[in-house]
Amino acid sequence: MSLFEGHKPINAPVGINSWDIDPYSKEVLLDPTTFFDQLRSKGPFVYLEKYKMLACGRYGETKEVFSDHERFVSSRGVGIQDFKLEKPWRPPSVVLEVDPPQHTKNRRILTKALSPKNISLLKPFFKRSADTLLDELIVKKDIDAIADLAEVFPTIVFPAAVGLKKINKSTLLGYGSMVFNALGPDNEFRREAMNLGMSVIQKINDQCLVGNIDDEGLAQNIYDKVESGEIDQELAGMLVRSLLSAGIDTTVSAIGNLIWCILQNPEQFNKIKNDKELVNNAVEESLRLTSPVKAFCRTSSINTEVSGIKIEEGTKVLCVLGAANTDPDVWRDPYKFDVSRKTMGHLALGIGVHNCVGQTLARAEITSLLLSVAEKIEKIESLKMPIWKPNNAMRSLKSLPIRLFQNS
Numbered sequence: 001m002s003l004f005e006g007h008k009p010i011n012a013p014v015g016i017n018s019w020d021i022d023p024y025s026k027e028v029l030l031d032p033t034t035f036f037d038q039l040r041s042k043g044p045f046v047y048l049e050k051y052k053m054l055a056c057g058r059y060g061e062t063k064e065v066f067s068d069h070e071r072f073v074s075s076r077g078v079g080i081q082d083f084k085l086e087k088p089w090r091p092p093s094v095v096l097e098v099d100p101p102q103h104t105k106n107r108r109i110l111t112k113a114l115s116p117k118n119i120s121l122l123k124p125f126f127k128r129s130a131d132t133l134l135d136e137l138i139v140k141k142d143i144d145a146i147a148d149l150a151e152v153f154p155t156i157v158f159p160a161a162v163g164l165k166k167i168n169k170s171t172l173l174g175y176g177s178m179v180f181n182a183l184g185p186d187n188e189f190r191r192e193a194m195n196l197g198m199s200v201i202q203k204i205n206d207q208c209l210v211g212n213i214d215d216e217g218l219a220q221n222i223y224d225k226v227e228s229g230e231i232d233q234e235l236a237g238m239l240v241r242s243l244l245s246a247g248i249d250t251t252v253s254a255i256g257n258l259i260w261c262i263l264q265n266p267e268q269f270n271k272i273k274n275d276k277e278l279v280n281n282a283v284e285e286s287l288r289l290t291s292p293v294k295a296f297c298r299t300s301s302i303n304t305e306v307s308g309i310k311i312e313e314g315t316k317v318l319c320v321l322g323a324a325n326t327d328p329d330v331w332r333d334p335y336k337f338d339v340s341r342k343t344m345g346h347l348a349l350g351i352g353v354h355n356c357v358g359q360t361l362a363r364a365e366i367t368s369l370l371l372s373v374a375e376k377i378e379k380i381e382s383l384k385m386p387i388w389k390p391n392n393a394m395r396s397l398k399s400l401p402i403r404l405f406q407n408s
């Protein structure tokens, strides 16, 4: 069988629309909302002619496919490439790219390491760090919310929280770019990220070794399981690698997108400032509206059917979380940033057994930062147009020049 972008090319199932769009084109990646709307309007699934696979973006089907880990597996990769048919660029993740029962065992180690109790101990550190960073930025006044804030905060607090002895911002950001762009086809964005090459991969793998982890951080909880005989060194290293893969680009993007939301909606920012209890929901709302992880794939493990559409074994399905999170049948005025909205049920952190295992940590970081912003900043003004950064799986900004006005 000849492969197509690393997967089995399928024919369009009966009864669905065929579409010539490229969801990985620069235009769509830079401004995906028109794509989201068209995708939902074309039916429960569409056939992507260019990639000979399916895509879904309505809330119901996206949730169904994404959460059914038996019919729609992750072990064949959550990008466009089918790991059963083609060798992936790195050893597969022992959580993201594996199915139960092995997934259940491996994930449990991370769930414990990242428990709400462990994270709550870190909250004062996150808040202090956010305060310090904002005090510095207020002095500068004119900043780039991406280069000076979104890319800085997680790359300071996350390695410290995890307990990495060596911290290298550009290595962490570079590796994140590889991991997420690798989920797309062999296009310019994937190739550009992959050009960072072995040196970044080497540094990350090195970072995961027991000798480079301090006793204080969250990753020590993983290595404790080696001492107790539950897991071996190698698995522990791979679990730490998952933290580094999933923990940086995601929160960088979420913070940048959150600042973009409050910049565009000053009245919503004032609501938060007047009622700090809204901080948590404001973060959820920005996750829903901007869905930093825009889409992941699943692969059907059997011939099956969803919403009356026959899906053959080995079909890649692009699950567009950003489209589901703006489905007007579920969310009233879906593109409005409304910090008082009921955000329950958004899919920005996934759903099912693979839902984001780091979500308590991510929320602790992002809410600490937003609280500091709400406490210290009177208003934010735009200095220049935001510039988005094309990425095969993420929705994130490259640049967001703003002026900060300090609280009087």
Ligand code: OVM
Binding pocket: 093, 094, 095, 096, 097, 179, 180, 241, 242, 243, 245, 246
């Ligand atoms: C991993 C991982 C986990 C979540 C997201 C992610 C695609 C990677 O385990 O390596 O990015």
